[in-house]
Amino acid sequence: MKSGSPTIRDVAAMAGVSVATVSKYVNGTQRFSPAVEAKLKDAVESLGYRSNPLARSMITGRTRxxxxxxxxxxxxxxxxxxxxxxxxxxxxxxxxxxxxxxxxxxxxxxxxxxxxxxxxxxxxxxxxxxxxxxxxxxxxxxxxxxxxxxxxxxxxxxxDNRLATYMLARHLLNLGHRHIAYLGFGAASINDERIAGARAALAEAGLALDVHDTHAPTAQAGEQACSRVMLGPDRPQAVICYNDLIALGFMKEAKSLGFRLPQDVSVAGIDNALYGEYVEPSLTTIDAQxxxxxxxxxxxxxxxxxxxxxxxxxxxxxxxxxxxxxxxxx
CATH class of the missing domain: 3.40.50.2300 (Response regulator)
Incomplete structure (x- = not known):
């Protein structure tokens, strides 16, 4: 009884065709008549033949x-x-x-x-x-x-980054917040779009956006920026964060500083990170799909x-x- 994995020669012998025909069929480089392709398909499936991906890529120029x-x-x-x-x-x-x-x-x-x-x-x-x-x-x-x-x-x-922060700002305005801050990540090209969206919503209400920045789009960066935002002379009533990670870090540090969330400050993020739903309080966010x-x-x-x-x-x-x-x- 033959041992080892089936080879391209085994497929050719079972289908009654040349090795070159099998190679062209399994690599998709040539089509054959329905009858020939049916024989090839049956032989491949019966033997359990699997083509070598490396060899296939050398022939087709594709790696899949x-x-x-x-x-x-x-x-x-x-x-x-x-x-x-x-x-x-x-x-x-x-x-x-x-x-x-x-x-x-x-x-x-x-x-x-x-x-x-x-x-x-x-x-x-x-x-x-x-x-x-x-x-x-x-x-x-x-x-x-x-x-x-x-x-x-x-x-x-x-x-649509601009619309995302516009929606968050409108949400906060509808809740009665008037002093709203944005905690962003300036190294990202989309950060300017997010600032513009929040500014546009506040401008419609005759208000200005207080802009702050972080050094990274991470929870640690949000945590580190919190005291600068919350203990400064113009403490915001609400904060829109560049993403959920920054928001979660910000919320953790705000609690450590003695602030009650959301009574003392409302916080929102962007991305709809899975665990934002399970923190306390659960995080308002934008689903970025x-x-x-x-x-x-x-x-x-x-x-x-x-x-x-x-x-x-x-x-x-x-x-x-x-x-x-x-x-x-x-």
Whole structure:
């Protein structure tokens, strides 16, 4: 009895065709008559034959792998993006090769350029400006960016950042808050959009936005910035944070400083991180549709690999999730 895994020669012998025909069939480089393909399919399935991915990639020039470059794997927004992207990739027989650039602009380019030759296409999350991201056009691979970008000819799936903070500011104004602060992350290109949205809502009410900044989009950074915001001469009644991580860190430190939440200060974030629902008080947030972003980006990339014309860039709409961390001003 023959031992070991079935080979391409075994498939050829069972189907009554040449080894070259089997190779072309399993690698998808040539179509055959329905009768021949039926025999090949039966032989492959009967023997349990599995083609060698490395050999297949050498023949077809395709790896069936998609590179995904994200800014921080510990950020739940990016975790959900990857989850959504992976779901669609598996449906199309692709696997993911993930790199975490660790919020480090200095190493981003070298990491992505090293990744590009190993994959068929790339999904990239980057904080680089349009001018600084021009090198991505030279990767010689299809690219989809996880951000709306103007002036850069790269397909993208983005999020309406301006509308997100406009909605949060309107929510707080409707609750009676008049002194509202924004705690942002200035190194992100989208930070200006988020400031603009909150400012626009307050301007409609004849009010100004108090803007503060953090050094990173993390809970630790939110925690460190809290005393500067809350113990200064113009203590806000409500704070809109750049993301949920900053908001959660801010809330933790505010409690440590003796403030009652949300009675003394209402807090809101963006991203709809899973555990924001389970802290006390539960966090008011904007659902950024992170998983959907990953799904749409992956489908857009797979369409590009199939030679389909790009259907246009996508901007996802924010959705307000009001929870206990924002309350009517007494």
């Amino acid at each position: 792998t998609i590179g995904v470059a994200i800014l921080d794997i510990t950020n739940p927004h990016f975790t959900k993006v990857v989850k959504g992207a992976n779901r669609v990739a598996l449906q199309h027989d692709y696997t993911l090769l993930l790199v975490d650039t660790e919020e480090n602009p200095a190493r981003e380019r070298s990491v992505i350029e090293a990744l590009a030759p190993r994959v068929d296409g790339l999904i990239i999350s980057s904080r680089a400006s349009e001018e600084m991201a021009q090198w991505m056009l030279e990767l010689d691979k299809p690219v989809v960016m996880l951000r709306s970008v103007r002036g850069l000819a790269i397909p993208n799936v983005g999020f 992170s998983e959907t972003m990953g799904e749409l980006a992956m489908q857009k990339l797979i369409d590009a690999l199939a030679g389909k014309e790009d259907a246009g860039n996508i901007v996802l709409e924010p959705r307000l999730i009001a929870r206990d961390s924002t309350v009517a001003r007494a």
